[in-house]
Amino acid sequence: MLVLTRRVGEELVIGDSIRVVVIACSGKKVRLGVKAPRAVSVNRKEVAERLRQEGQERQEQEVPLTTAAKRTTKKR
Numbered sequence: 001m002l003v004l005t006r007r008v009g010e011e012l013v014i015g016d017s018i019r020v021v022v023i024a025c026s027g028k029k030v031r032l033g034v035k036a037p038r039a040v041s042v043n044r045k046e047v048a049e050r051l052r053q054e055g056q057e058r059q060e061q062e063v064p065l066t067t068a069a070k071r072t073t074k075k076r
Helices: 045-061 063-070
Strands: 011-014 019-026 029-035
Touching: none
Parallel strands: none
Antiparallel strands: 011 019, 019 029
16 A cells, blocks of 8 residues: 655645545545546445445346246247
8 A cells, every 4th residue: 555645725736637636634644536437337345345246236136137038938
């Protein structure tokens, strides 16, 4: 893990297109601003984990067409 010290107004750059700006510091809290292309998803960790979990649940609920077709076909 890279650990950096930044002051309010200072930035760090990730790749060519993502910038993280320190907006404010107060006690144990730090406010950050993230500038990133719309194609890049930026979420808090707990939100990203919830979205990942929901995606996995959705995939598990989907039944492939070939399996569904086999279930409806009666043997004679």
